[in-house]
Amino acid sequence: MIPRRDFLLTTLAATASAALALHGEASSTELIDANVWLGRWPIRDLPLAEPAALAAKLNANGVTRAWTSSFDGLMHKDIAGVNARLVESCRAHPIFEPFGLINLTLPRWEADIAECAKHRMRGIRLVPAYHGYKLDDARFVEALKLAASQRLVVQISCVLEDERTQNPLMRAAPVDVSPLAKALKAAPGARVMLLNWLQSMASKPVLLTLADTEVLFDIAMLEGIAGIEGALESISAERLCFGSYAPVFYHEAAKLKLRESELNATQLTAITHENAKRLLFA
Amino acid sequence: MRIWDLHTHFPTSNGLASAEQRAEKLLRCADRMGIERLCLYMGFPWSQDPSPEKFRADNDQVMSVLKKWPDRLLGFVYVNPKHVDPSLAELERCIANGPMVGIKLWVAQHCNTPEVKRIAKRGHELKAVVFQHTWIKAGENYAGESTPMELAELAQGLGGKPIICGHTGGDWEKGIRAIAPVPNVFADLAGSDPVAGYTEMAVRELGAQRIIYGSDASGRSFSSQLAKVHGADIPEAAKRLIFAENLIGLLGPIMREKGIKF
Numbered sequence: 001m002i003p004r005r006d007f008l009l010t011t012l013a014a015t016a017s018a019a020l021a022l023h024g025e026a027s028s029t030e031l032i033d034a035n036v037w038l039g040r041w042p043i044r045d046l047p048l049a050e051p052a053a054l055a056a057k058l059n060a061n062g063v064t065r066a067w068t069s070s071f072d073g074l075m076h077k078d079i080a081g082v083n084a085r086l087v088e089s090c091r092a093h094p095i096f097e098p099f100g101l102i103n104l105t106l107p108r109w110e111a112d113i114a115e116c117a118k119h120r121m122r123g124i125r126l127v128p129a130y131h132g133y134k135l136d137d138a139r140f141v142e143a144l145k146l147a148a149s150q151r152l153v154v155q156i157s158c159v160l161e162d163e164r165t166q167n168p169l170m171r172a173a174p175v176d177v178s179p180l181a182k183a184l185k186a187a188p189g190a191r192v193m194l195l196n197w198l199q200s201m202a203s204k205p206v207l208l209t210l211a212d213t214e215v216l217f218d219i220a221m222l223e224g225i226a227g228i229e230g231a232l233e234s235i236s237a238e239r240l241c242f243g244s245y246a247p248v249f250y251h252e253a254a255k256l257k258l259r260e261s262e263l264n265a266t267q268l269t270a271i272t273h274e275n276a277k278r279l280l281f282a
Numbered sequence: 283m284r285i286w287d288l289h290t291h292f293p294t295s296n297g298l299a300s301a302e303q304r305a306e307k308l309l310r311c312a313d314r315m316g317i318e319r320l321c322l323y324m325g326f327p328w329s330q331d332p333s334p335e336k337f338r339a340d341n342d343q344v345m346s347v348l349k350k351w352p353d354r355l356l357g358f359v360y361v362n363p364k365h366v367d368p369s370l371a372e373l374e375r376c377i378a379n380g381p382m383v384g385i386k387l388w389v390a391q392h393c394n395t396p397e398v399k400r401i402a403k404r405g406h407e408l409k410a411v412v413f414q415h416t417w418i419k420a421g422e423n424y425a426g427e428s429t430p431m432e433l434a435e436l437a438q439g440l441g442g443k444p445i446i447c448g449h450t451g452g453d454w455e456k457g458i459r460a461i462a463p464v465p466n467v468f469a470d471l472a473g474s475d476p477v478a479g480y481t482e483m484a485v486r487e488l489g490a491q492r493i494i495y496g497s498d499a500s501g502r503s504f505s506s507q508l509a510k511v512h513g514a515d516i517p518e519a520a521k522r523l524i525f526a527e528n529l530i531g532l533l534g535p536i537m538r539e540k541g542i543k544f
Contacts, residue, residue, distance in 0.1 A: 044477075046479060047479050165420060223501070223502050224503060225504060226503075250510060251513060256315065256512070257505040260314055
C-alpha cells in the first residue's frame with residue numbers, strides 16, 4: 001500500500017467518482033447478473049422495485065442480462081400465475097431473463113416446472129427456507145432430475161434476509177447445504193447455482209463442502225475484505241458468478257467486489273459472464 | 283470524493299501473523315477502493331469481555347501499526363467498562379499521552395450505565411471520538427450488548443457531546459427511529475447487509491450531517507459498505523458528508539491538537 005500523499009495523487013484522483021468508475025468498468029465487458037428479483041419484497045418498500053427503474057439501474061451499471069425471479073412466489077400459492085406475470089415483465093424489459101420460482105411443497109409442483117419449460121425459461125429458482133423443506137427432501141432430488149430433463153438450471157437462494165433482523169413472524173434460517181452433494185449424485189446432469197450463500201451453511205465451510213461438485217456460487221453475500229480472492233483460495237474462478245441480489249441490495253455492492261479483489265482478466269471474464277453462460281449451455 | 287472509514291479491524295486471514303502484515307492487507311484493499319484513512323480498533327484475537335491486560339495488548343497492537351502508517355491509520359482505544367479505572371487509565375496512556383484519537387466500546391457492558399458515562403465524558407475532555415457498538419437482534423443480544431435505545435439514553439446525559447451509534451443497531455429501521463430525537467448521536471452505517479433504502483431513510487430521518495460511513499472490514503467487505511453510499515439516491519453533497527466530512531468534523535479537533543495532518 002502507499003503513503004497518504006501518494007495515495008491522494010494517484011488512487012484518490014482516479015476514483016474521484018466511484019459511481020462514474022463503476023459505469024466505466026461496466027461498459028468494457030459483458031455482465032450477467034445471476035441474482036435479480038422482481039415483485040414485492042414483503043417487509044420493505046425497495047427503491048428500485050419497479051421493473052423499469054430496476055432495468056435502468058442495471059443498464060447503467062453495465063449489466064447485459066439479469067436472471068430474474070419474482071418475490072411474489074415466496075408467499076403466493078398460485079405459482080403459475082406468478083411466473084406468467086414474471087414472463088410478461090421480462091418481455092417488457094428484455095434485460096431480464098425469467099427464472100421461474102418453484103415451491104416444492106405445493107401440489108403438482110412438477111407442473112410448474114413443466115410450465116417454466118413451456119415459457120422457454122433457462123432456469124428455475126428455489127427458496128427452501130421460505131417454502132419449508134430441506135435439501136435431503138425427496139422432492140428436492142426429484143426437482144433436480146426434472147429440471148435436468150427439461151434443461152433448466154436450478155438456483156437455490158439460501159438466505160433472503162439476515163437472520164438477526166427478520167420479522168418474528170417470518171423467521172427463516174439459512175439453508176443447510178450439507179445434503180446437496182449427495183442429492184446431486186442422485187440427479188446426474190443437474191446444473192445448480194447457489195445464491196446468497198454463507199460459509200456457515202453446512203457443518204464445514206460451504207465452499208469446502210461442495211468443492212468436489214460442479215455447483216456454482218454467486219457473490220452477492222460474499223463478505224470479508226477482498227472476498228473473491230478469499231473464495232478463490234478454496235475454489236477456482238470457474239465456480240463463481242456475478243450476482244447482486246438487486247433490488248434488495250444496492251447493486252453497487254457486487255460491482256465493487258470485482259474491484260476490491262485483485263483479479264486477472266481471465267478470472268474477471270469467468271466471473272462476470274463466462275461461467276454463467278457455460279452453465280446455461282452445459 | 284474523499285472517503286474516510288470510521289470502522290475497521292485487523293484481518294483474520296490465514297497466514298497473516300503480525301499486526302503489520304494484517305494492517306498492510308487492510309490498506310492494500312483500501313487503496314483499491316479509494317479509501318484515504320481508516321479508523322482501526324481492537325486487536326486479535328477478539329475478546330468480548332477483555333481483562334485490562336487483554337485490552338492493553340489489543341491497543342498495543344493497534345499503536346504498533348499507527349507508527350508505520352501515521353498518515354493512513356487512526357487508532358481508537360478499546361476498553362471495558364467493567365474495569366472502569368483501568369479503562370480510564372488506558373485513555374490516558376493511549377489518547378492523552380499516546381497517538382489514539384477515539385474510544386471503542388463493544389459488548390462487555392450495556393452503555394446506559396455510570397461506568398460508560400465516565401469513560402465517554404473523559405473521552406470528550408480529551409476531544410476523542412466516542413464509538414459505542416449497538417445491535418437489536420431478532421434472537422438475543424449478547425449479555426452486555428447495547429441497543430440504540432440504550433445509547434440514546436446515554437447520549438442524553440452527555441451534555442450534547444457527540445457519540446456514535448455503531449451499526450445503527452444493525453436492524454437499522456429500528457435503530458434510526460431510536461436515535462433520531464437525540465441530535466448528538468451519529469449513525470455508523472457499518473457492518474450490516476447493503477440493503478437498499480438504508481441510507482435514504484437515515485438521511486430523511488437524521489439528516490446527512492449525522493451519518494458516517496464505516497465498513498466493519500475486515501469481517502465485512504469494503505464493497506458492500508461503500509455501496510450503501512455510492513448506491514444511495516441522495517445528493518452528492520450528502521455523500522461527501524457521509525463519506526468523510528462528518529468524521530473529519532468530529533476528529534478534526536483532536537487531530538489538530540496532536541499535529542496529525544489531514
